[in-house]
Amino acid sequence: MAHYFKSVLTVLAARGLQAIIVSVIVGIVSFAMMQALPGDAAFRIAAGRYGYDMMDAAAAEAVRLELGLDAPWFVQLWGWLGQLAQFDLGNSLVYGTPVVDEIATQLGYSLLLAGGAVAASLMIALPVGIATGLNPNSLLDRICMGLSIFLRAVPAFALGVVLVLIFAVQLKLFPVAGFRGIENLILPSFTLGIGLAAVSNRVVRDAVVDAMNSDWQLFARTKGLSARLTLTRHVLRNAALPVVTYVGVQLAYLIEGVVIVETVFAWPGIGHALVHAIFGRDIAMVQGTALTLGLLYVALNLCVDLACRGIDPRERAL
Amino acid sequence: MNTSIQVKALSVFAGKECLLGPVSFQVAPGGTLVIMGETGAGKSLIAQAILGTLPAALRAEGDIYINGNRVDQLPQVERAKLWGRDIATLPQEPWRALDPLMRSFGQVQEAHRFVARRSPDEAHQATQSAFQTLSLTGAEQRLPGALSGGMAQRVAFAAATAAKAPILLADEPTKGLDAERHSKVIDLLAEVPQAGGTLLAITHEATVARRLGGVMLVLREGTLVEQGPTAKVLNAPTDSYTQSLLDADPQNWPVSAPASLGETVLTVKNLAVARGNRKLFQEFNLELREGEKLALTGPSGIGKTTLLDALAGLLKPQSGTVLRDPSLSRHGIQKLYQDPPAAFPDRISLSRTLKDVARLHRTDWNEVLHHLEQLGISPALLNRRPDEVSGGELQRISIARALTVKPKILLADEPTSRLDPITQRETLAMLAGIAAKTRISIVLVTHDQNIAQKWADRTISLVAAPASTE
Numbered sequence: 001m002a003h004y005f006k007s008v009l010t011v012l013a014a015r016g017l018q019a020i021i022v023s024v025i026v027g028i029v030s031f032a033m034m035q036a037l038p039g040d041a042a043f044r045i046a047a048g049r050y051g052y053d054m055m056d057a058a059a060a061e062a063v064r065l066e067l068g069l070d071a072p073w074f075v076q077l078w079g080w081l082g083q084l085a086q087f088d089l090g091n092s093l094v095y096g097t098p099v100v101d102e103i104a105t106q107l108g109y110s111l112l113l114a115g116g117a118v119a120a121s122l123m124i125a126l127p128v129g130i131a132t133g134l135n136p137n138s139l140l141d142r143i144c145m146g147l148s149i150f151l152r153a154v155p156a157f158a159l160g161v162v163l164v165l166i167f168a169v170q171l172k173l174f175p176v177a178g179f180r181g182i183e184n185l186i187l188p189s190f191t192l193g194i195g196l197a198a199v200s201n202r203v204v205r206d207a208v209v210d211a212m213n214s215d216w217q218l219f220a221r222t223k224g225l226s227a228r229l230t231l232t233r234h235v236l237r238n239a240a241l242p243v244v245t246y247v248g249v250q251l252a253y254l255i256e257g258v259v260i261v262e263t264v265f266a267w268p269g270i271g272h273a274l275v276h277a278i279f280g281r282d283i284a285m286v287q288g289t290a291l292t293l294g295l296l297y298v299a300l301n302l303c304v305d306l307a308c309r310g311i312d313p314r315e316r317a318l
Numbered sequence: 319m320n321t322s323i324q325v326k327a328l329s330v331f332a333g334k335e336c337l338l339g340p341v342s343f344q345v346a347p348g349g350t351l352v353i354m355g356e357t358g359a360g361k362s363l364i365a366q367a368i369l370g371t372l373p374a375a376l377r378a379e380g381d382i383y384i385n386g387n388r389v390d391q392l393p394q395v396e397r398a399k400l401w402g403r404d405i406a407t408l409p410q411e412p413w414r415a416l417d418p419l420m421r422s423f424g425q426v427q428e429a430h431r432f433v434a435r436r437s438p439d440e441a442h443q444a445t446q447s448a449f450q451t452l453s454l455t456g457a458e459q460r461l462p463g464a465l466s467g468g469m470a471q472r473v474a475f476a477a478a479t480a481a482k483a484p485i486l487l488a489d490e491p492t493k494g495l496d497a498e499r500h501s502k503v504i505d506l507l508a509e510v511p512q513a514g515g516t517l518l519a520i521t522h523e524a525t526v527a528r529r530l531g532g533v534m535l536v537l538r539e540g541t542l543v544e545q546g547p548t549a550k551v552l553n554a555p556t557d558s559y560t561q562s563l564l565d566a567d568p569q570n571w572p573v574s575a576p577a578s579l580g581e582t583v584l585t586v587k588n589l590a591v592a593r594g595n596r597k598l599f600q601e602f603n604l605e606l607r608e609g610e611k612l613a614l615t616g617p618s619g620i621g622k623t624t625l626l627d628a629l630a631g632l633l634k635p636q637s638g639t640v641l642r643d644p645s646l647s648r649h650g651i652q653k654l655y656q657d658p659p660a661a662f663p664d665r666i667s668l669s670r671t672l673k674d675v676a677r678l679h680r681t682d683w684n685e686v687l688h689h690l691e692q693l694g695i696s697p698a699l700l701n702r703r704p705d706e707v708s709g710g711e712l713q714r715i716s717i718a719r720a721l722t723v724k725p726k727i728l729l730a731d732e733p734t735s736r737l738d739p740i741t742q743r744e745t746l747a748m749l750a751g752i753a754a755k756t757r758i759s760i761v762l763v764t765h766d767q768n769i770a771q772k773w774a775d776r777t778i779s780l781v782a783a784p785a786s787t788e
Contacts, residue, residue, distance in 0.1 A: 215411055215415050216414060216416055218371060218409075218415075219415035219416070219474065219478075220417065221398065221401060222369060222371065222405075223401070223406070223407070223477050223478050224403055224432070224483075225402070225428065225429070225433065226432075227398070234417045237417075241419075311419070312419060313461055314418070314461055
């Protein structure tokens with residue numbers, strides 16, 4: 001057991017260090033990108049605060065002075081990094097509320113969507129991948145291969161719109177957008193989940209094919225275990241290892257997808273907030289949300305590492 | 319007559335090509351059948367045809383009866399019902415036959431639980447007593463990767479025989495085992511016919527055949543060359559091939575000429591190594607001279623492989639020093655592995671693997687071809703993938719690969735334990751010839767005292783470290 005905790009601590013330390021590095025890089029890059037955006041930031045922020053009809057050059061000038069937007073870029077960067085080091089994300093430039101509070105609400109929604117997407121993708125990828133893996137090169141296998149390529153090639157926003165048209169507009173099974181209850185979760189989850197499953201079902205399939213062709217699979221059979229017991233006791237666990245690792249790799253796609261799909265479905269999550277903050281030049285919000293998404297990626301990878309250690313006893317053995 | 323296994327005119331085809339047969343034989347309960355022959359002779363095909371596990375590309379013809387019932391025309395699902403309950407199978411590669419993610423106790427226990435259909439408590443007890451009988455105590459919680467070859471073999475034996483199937487098929491059961499384990503496994507196997515069961519053993523070792531007795535088939539390239547009572551075949555073989563197979567037994571090898579020794583190339587002082595928290599042995603001392611052929615022997619599990627890793631600099635010693643001669647380059651020490659298929663990338667052709675090594679070390683390709691020729695490997699074989707050549711060929715290709723790096727020291731970890739005696743003798747003779755010609759020093763790890771005595775200039779026997787008090 002001591003070995004197990006030691007290896008978990010190693011993982012935690014490595015991911016902790018990665019989190020710090022990600023914070024600094026994302027902090028600098030998001031700052032630089034906001035600086036590089038064309039247009040007058042003070043003007044856009046003033047418009048966000050008072051509405052386009054209610055603001056004028058004087059209001060924009062007041063905003064500029066209040067937020068210190070006229071200071072040289074390195075002074076602003078230094079101020080931002082200094083705040084970051086104190087775990088202070090500042091206040092929204094548009095709403096004046098603390099960024100942390102905004103993100104805390106949105107993050108919950110985004111995690112719900114991400115969780116829903118992973119669940120949806122596994123619901124599709126596992127049965128399809130196992131069925132095709134047990135019957136490689138069958139008709140089913142080839143059809144799934146074609147479908148996978150097609151679905152992976154369709155961008156998430158297009159898939160989302162198609163799902164809305166079929167299941168919300170035509171069949172009226174699910175609401176179109178927004179968030180009122182759990183029924184709103186289904187369509188965006190599957191929009192993301194189908195894209196994830198399009199690749200991961202093939203990974204499951206290959207892992208199952210490899211396991212089924214192994215010497216230990218044959219020996220499990222010839223020592224007398226039934227095909228079903230061999231599958232559940234040996235094949236699935238061995239096949240799970242590459243699959244879990246791959247799901248970790250897919251998280252990058254997931255985070256990118258969250259930004260797009262939340263916008264399509266008006267989902268009150270962090271990706272939606274990021275897009276709005278960019279339009280409103282709410283620099284503090286952009287930096288805060290980008291940072292959260294970066295750290296989310298590190299945290300999800302940590303979960304994958306720990307899951308792999310749970311499945312593979314070799315990692316924690318002597 | 320009451321028979322356990324009866325085979326009538328069995329042939330195995332790959333497309334139109336006949337790989338085996340026709341062979342016919344029958345064994346009654348209490349009987350033993352030994353199948354002997356070199357690698358690639360089709361010995362395993364017989365076992366696979368009886369079990370119904372031939373690869374999909376192969377086709378069997380002929381009649382097979384198990385306990386009087388014809389099985390060769392049964393659907394696969396029905397044949398699978400015999401596995402574990404009527405026919406037990408010992409795998410050829412015990413390491414690869416065990417689930418790498420399940421501890422050894424679990425792999426035996428599940429056979430008692432689900433195949434012998436015992437209650438969880440009974441299965442647990444039966445597994446415990448099996449581990450005791452096979453002197454596997456202490457290995458219960460180890461993963462297959464942490465077992466020695468001999469231990470893995472015994473774990474597989476315990477799992478395969480849990481449901482006490484009356485027929486046991488053993489494919490090369492003593493491959494890679496040290497002398498002591500070797501005779502223990504033979505004793506285990508010999509108990510099967512004594513208890514009224516039926517044993518079908520595939521081997522290339524005459525000593526194994528002699529001790530198991532019964533009747534014997536000798537195969538060469540898929541053709542039956544001799545058949546009769548084992549003792550008679552071994553004592554008075556009528557076929558010249560059988561005779562050459564017997565001559566290849568290390569017991570009957572001539573003693574090799576002593577090498578002329580040069581400077582010291584490797585000095586080891588007070589070396590102690592550990593795998594994980596397990597201390598293996600300590601105060602190992604060695605001075606290896608140029609051109610020397612050294613054999614390291616010792617019981618299985620003592621850490622022969624780990625010692626080689628330490629000598630190669632792949633493993634940090636717990637204490638002591640391994641000092642290379644300064645003239646040795648970084649790649650001056652090369653290692654040959656016990657399991658050749660595991661030492662090659664699966665899906666890449668052999669020629670690409672070799673060419674990559676040659677390019678990396680700026681070795682002339684003609685030189686590589688010359689080594690291959692010396693080792694008796696035709697260049698045409700290189701277009702194949704590692705799983706498309708025999709184990710003996712692959713091991714010789716891996717020797718050629720190691721020589722491509724122009725090493726001064728070759729560490730060979732039981733390089734021939736998976737080969738049949740004729741190929742083994744040829745391979746080791748080639749290795750000795752290369753050592754004499756190129757002045758390479760070779761450290762050969764072997765469990766076979768006969769090989770050590772006949773082949774090496776000097777033998778070091780490893781003994782276990784006293785149990786640590788930690």
